[in-house]
Amino acid sequence: MADYDYDLFVIGAGSGGVRAARVSAAHGAKVAIAEEYRVGGTCVIRGCVPKKLLVYGAHFAEDLRDAKQFGWDVPEPCNFSWPRLRDNVLREVDRINGAYTATLTNHGVEILEERATVSGPNQVTLASGRTVTAGRILIAVGARPAIPACPGHEHGITSNEAFHLDAVPKRILIAGAGYIANEFAGIFNEFGSKVTLINRTDVILRGYDESIRDRLLQISMLKGIDFRFHAEFEGIEKGEDGCLTVTMSNHEPITVDCVMFATGRVPNTDGLGLETAGVALDDKGAIKVDEDSRSTCDSIYAVGDVTNRVQLTPVAIREGQAFADTQFGGKPHRVDYENIPAAVFSHPPMAGVGMTEAQAKTKLGSVKVYQSDFRAMKNVLAGRNERALYKMICESETGRVVGLHMIGPDSPEILQAAAIAVKAGLTKDDFDRTVALHPSMAEELVLMR
Template sequence: MSDFDYDLFVIGAGSGGVRASRIAASHGARVAVAEEHRVGGTCVIRGCVPKKLLVYGAHFAEDLHDARKFGWDIPEPRFDWNVLRDNVLAEVDRLEGLYGQTLDNHKVTVFKTRATIVGPQKVRLADGTELTAERILVATGGWPHVPDFPGSEYAITSNEVFHLEALPKRIVIAGGGYIANEFAGIFNEFGSKVTIVNRGDTILRGYDEQIRDRLLQISMTKGIEFRFNAPFQSITRNDDGSLTVMLEGCEPIVADAVLVAAGRVPNTKGIGLEDVGVELDEHGAIKVDETNQSSVPSIYAVGDVTNRIQLTPVAIREGQAFADSVFGGKPTVVDYRNVPSAVFSHPPIGAVGMTEAQARDKLGSVRVYTSDFRAMKNVLAGRNERALYKMVVNEATDQVVGLHMIGPDAPEILQAAAIAVKAGLTKADFDATVALHPSMAEELVLLK
C-alpha cells in the first residue's frame, strides 16, 4: 500500500480537473478532487455553456422577425429575461449534477471545499484537514480581471452576468475580446442599448483583420456603439440606481449595468504555490513543461491556470494527456498547432491556423482567397448582412495554413474544415471536393 492518502489530489473540478480525475481513476489511481465553488468549473457553471444558451436565445430576435418573410404570421414577440435566465441556470444545475455523478461513478472522492498546497505532496482543506498525495494537479482555471479604478465595485463580470435580476436597458461593456463581443451581441438582440468601451483601438486581437473589421461593421449596423482608446476613469452610482461611467477622452455614459470583460488571469493566488517553490510567470500562470509538470516534480497543472491556450477543449486534452501519461503508461503530449476557435458573436466567427498577417510574416509568400456573400436566408429575409470566408495558402506548398470565417453557423462549418487544415491538406484538395449545394459551406471548395 502507498504511504500517501491518495495517488492524485486535484485542486479544481473544472473541465481539465474532472477529465484528469476521471481518467486517472480509470487507470486504477486513488483520486480526490477539491472544488470550492461548483463542480464543472468556468465552462459549465459560468462560461461556455450558459453563454451559448444565451446566444441561442438571442438568435430568436432576428429569426422571429425574418420568419414573416418566409410566410409565418408571427405576433409581435415579447422577451422575458427572467424565463431565459432561470431556464439556463436550471440547465447548469443539471449539468453540475452529471459532472458530480461522473466523478462518483469513477470512485473519485470529492471535497466541496477550498484546498491549499502546504507541501510538495500535501494539501490542507479549509477545515484544517491535511491530506497527502503522491502527485498534486492544479486545475483552478482563470478568473475575470477587473482593473482597479474608482467605482470598480459597481461593475459586474462574466461570473455575475448570468444572474442579473433584470435585463438592463443600457449596458456598457468594457473590453474588446471574445467575451465583450459575445455579450454585446446577446444584449443587443435582447433590446438593450449596448456600448463597448475599449482602452485600445482594436477588437478581437489575434483574429484576422478582415474578419474582425467585418464584425465591427456589422455590429455598428445593428446598433452597437463603440468607444476606442477610452480607458475607464471611474464609475459612480446615481440616486436612481443608474451608473455614470467616466472615460478618458470621451463623454460620460449613463448605464444600468457595467460589464467588465477585460480578460482573464490565472487563478493562482492564495493556494500556496510560491510557498512550495512552484514557479509562476509574470502573469501569475504556473510554468509547466510539455508533460504539464511544474518546477516541483510532484506538482502538475493543466488548463487556464497555465495560460497556454484558454479554451475548454484544450484543458480537457491536457487533463487526458496528464492522466494517460502519469497513470496509464501512455505518454501523451498535446499538439497546440492549428487549434480551432470561435467567437459566438452576432454573426459568429470561426478560425483555425494562421491569419494572413501571421502567414506573410512567417512564410513570406502566400495566396489569399476570399468569398464575400449574402447567405441565402438573409437574401430572402431582406438582410444586407454579408458573410466573409477567407483561406490563407502557403505559396510554396499549396498547403492551406489558415481558414477564417464570419457568418451564420461559421463555427459549425469551421470544425469540420479545421480537420483539413490540421491534416495539412492543400488548396487543390479543397478544389477537388465536390460542393454540397445549396449551402454556405460550399464556398470553401469554390474559392477562386
C-alpha cells in the same frame, strides 16, 4: 516508495481537472478532487455553456423578425421574458453539474466540497483543517475575470454575474474587446439593450484575422452597437436613481444602467500556497509548466487556464487527458497546440483555425489568399443586408492551407469539419477537388477564388 493518502489529488473540478481525475481513476489511481464552488468549472457553471444558451435565445430576435418573409405571421411586438430564459439556463447548468458529479463518483473519485491549498510538495490542506498527502498534485483551478482598479469598480459586474441579472439592462456599457465582450454585446443588443463597448485601443479581437474582425465591427455597428476606442476607465459613480455614470479618457461621460467588465482573465493562484512547494509563476500569475504539464516542483502539475497556455475548454480537457494517460496509464503523450480551432459566438459568429494572413506573411513570406464574400440565402430572402466572409490562406509553393477564417451564420459548426483538413495539411487543390454541397453556405469553402 512513500505511502500517501492518494495517488493523485486534484485541486479544481473544472473541465481539465475532472477529465484528469476521471481518467486517472480509470487507470487504477486512488484520486480525490477538491472544489470550493461547484463541479464543472467556468465552462459549465458560468462560461461557455450558459453563454451559448443565451446566444441561442438572442438569435430568436432576428429569426422572429425575418419570419414574415418565410410565410410566418408573428405577432408584433413579441414579448421576451428574461427571467424565463435565465431560469431555464440555470436549470440546465444544474443538470450538467449533476452529470459531472455523477461521472466522478461513478469512477471512484472522492469529491471534497471545500477549498484546498498546497502546503508542501506532496501535501494539501483543506479549509476544514484536514491535511492529506498525495503522490502527485494537479492544479486545475482556472482563472477569474479581471476587474479594472478604477474608482467605483465595485459597481460593475463580470460575465459571472451576467447570468443572474434580475432584468435585461436598458443601457449597458461593456469594457473590453475580446470574445467575451463581443459575445455579450451581441446578446444584450438582441435582447433590446442599448450597448456601448469601450476599449483601451482601437482593435477588437486581437489575434483573429483582420478582415474577419473588421467585418464583425461593421455588422455590429449596423446592428446599433456603439464602440468607443482609446477609452480607459477613469471612474464609475452611482447616482441616487441607481444609474451609473462612467467617465473615461478621450470621450464624454456616459450614463448606463449596468457596467460589465470583460477585460481579460487572471489565473486563480492567489493564496493557493504554491510557494510552499517552490512552484514558480510567470509575470501574470500563471503556473509555469513544461510540455508534460509539470511545474517547477516535480510532484505538482497544472492544466487549463491556470497555466495561461491556451484558454479553451477543449484544450484543458486534452491537457487533463494527456496528464492522466502519461502519469497513470502507461501511454505517454503530449498535447499538440498547433492549428487549434476557435470561435467567437458573436452576432454573426466567427471562427478560425491556423494562421491569420498577417501571421502567415510574417512566418512564410509569400502566401496566397482566397476569399468568398457573399450573402447567405436566408439573409437574401429575409432582406437582411448582412454578408458572410470566408478566407483561406495558403502557402504559395505547395498550396497547403495554413489558415481558414470565416464570419457568418453557423461558422463555428462549419469550421469544425474544415479544421480537420487544415490539421491534416491538405491543399487548396484538395478543397477544389471536393464537389460542392449545394445549396449550402459551407460550399463556399470549395469555391473560393
